[in-house]
Amino acid sequence: MKFLRFSDNGRVLYGFTDGERVFQVESDHYLLEDPEVISEHHMGDVRILPPVSPSKVICVGLNYRDHAAELGMDIPDEPVIFLKPPTAVIGHGDTIVYPAMSSEVDHEVELAAVISERARCVDAGEADEFIAGYTVLNDVTARDLQRRDGQWTRAKSFDTFCPIGPFIETDIKPSNLDISLELNGVLRQSSSTSNMIFTVQELVEFISEIMTLEPGDVIATGTPPGVGEMKPGDTVRATVEGVGTLENRVESSDNIQ
Numbered sequence: 001m002k003f004l005r006f007s008d009n010g011r012v013l014y015g016f017t018d019g020e021r022v023f024q025v026e027s028d029h030y031l032l033e034d035p036e037v038i039s040e041h042h043m044g045d046v047r048i049l050p051p052v053s054p055s056k057v058i059c060v061g062l063n064y065r066d067h068a069a070e071l072g073m074d075i076p077d078e079p080v081i082f083l084k085p086p087t088a089v090i091g092h093g094d095t096i097v098y099p100a101m102s103s104e105v106d107h108e109v110e111l112a113a114v115i116s117e118r119a120r121c122v123d124a125g126e127a128d129e130f131i132a133g134y135t136v137l138n139d140v141t142a143r144d145l146q147r148r149d150g151q152w153t154r155a156k157s158f159d160t161f162c163p164i165g166p167f168i169e170t171d172i173k174p175s176n177l178d179i180s181l182e183l184n185g186v187l188r189q190s191s192s193t194s195n196m197i198f199t200v201q202e203l204v205e206f207i208s209e210i211m212t213l214e215p216g217d218v219i220a221t222g223t224p225p226g227v228g229e230m231k232p233g234d235t236v237r238a239t240v241e242g243v244g245t246l247e248n249r250v251e252s253s254d255n256i257q
Contacts, residue, residue, distance in 0.1 A: 002167035002244065003133065005049040008041060012049065015041070017167060022046055050091040051135055051168045052114055052216040057084040058207050059110075059139055059156070063222025064195045070225040079198050079206050082152050084139070084162045084220075092166035096250045098232050099158050102142035105250070107230050108223035109181035109189050109238035112137040113200050114168050119213040127204035130213070133170035136246040137220045138163040138181075138238045143229075164218065169243045174200050178241040179224055184234055191224030193240075 001016045015024040016035070020043045025035040061080040062068055068075055090096070098105055116132035140162065146155035174193055181189040198206070203219055213219075230236055232252040239245040 001170045003051065003170060004165075004167045005051055005053075006041070006046040007049055008046050013046075017043065020044070048092045048166045050089050050164045051166070052164070052218060054086055054089065054216045054218045055214045056086065056211075057089065057137075057162055057218045057220060058082075058211075058213075059084055059220040060198070060203060060222045061152075063197050064191060064224045065197055066191055066195050067223060067225045067227075068197070075197055079203055081207060081210075082156060085157050087159055088157055088162035090160050090163050090248070092163070092246050092248070094163065094248060095160065095256070096138075096140055096163065096230070096236070096248050097158070097160045097256050098230075098250055098252050099142065100253050102145055104142065104144040105230050106141045106143045106227050107181055107183065107188070107236050107238070108139035108141060108227050109179055109240075110137045110139055110220040110223050111174060111177065111179060111193055111200075111240050111243070112164065112221065113174070113204070113219045115213045115215060115217040115219070117215055119204065119208045122204055122208040124199070124201040124205040127201035130204060130208075131200070132215075133168040134172060134174055134240070134243050135164055135168050135218075136166075136238050136240050136244055137218065138236065138246060138248065139220055139223060140230075163238075163246055163248045165244070165246050167244050172242045174221075177243070178239075180239050181226070182237045182239075183228070183230065188228055189224050189226035193221075195224065196221060
């Protein structure tokens with residue numbers, strides 16, 4: 001099932017989609033096998049929102065073998081993690097704002113896991129019980145600021161630097177999915193989640209030993225090779241097989257009121 005949050009006449013609503021039809025349900029209890037449908041909408045008549053409103057987004061650096069090879073870096077012994085603030089989150093179709101203090105903003109397509117219930121010290125073998133499903137995430141990064149600062153907080157945390165969506169796919173296995181990104185229709189990133197160094201389940205175990213994961217929290221599982229620059233006016237499409245395609249346009253902060 002592809003679960004989504006959407007707005008209609010200013011109201012935040014929940015539902016699932018089948019092609020161009022959106023079936024509204026009572027709440028975000030998207031794990032129900034047979035949710036009661038309240039009403040039906042057409043996809044073109046609603047605004048798609050970020051599929052969750054997380055308390056935090058936990059991201060993983062250097063988690064693809066082919067990306068490590070591209071960079072000439074050793075495989076890490078344990079996951080390298082960092083946080084994005086919830087204020088960075090935007091949805092499918094929203095605008096990525098290119099900040100004035102950066103001159104090198106990159107795209108990074110990622111598979112993201114959405115947490116379904118509070119998780120603390122979860123064993124990898126039980127991790128699937130705490131995952132609601134999967135969505136697409138673009139870990140937008142001000143690369144010049146990342147190099148300048150020597151740490152990643154500023155570079156990763158600008159408003160609009162965490163597009164997520166458009167849906168949460170609740171019925172898919174994450175271990176062998178094609179993952180790709182197109183910039184202005186040109187393929188820039190392409191790999192498979194089978195190239196991950198640490199599995200989703202291993203990441204849930206590692207992270208939940210550090211911090212409590214709350215329902216709706218998002219774990220971004222790393223990006224494959226081909227990371228590169230975006231410019232104002234560009235359109236970026238991030239795709240994960242079976243999960244969906246997340247599309248956003250980049251605009252200069254000078255053009256945003």
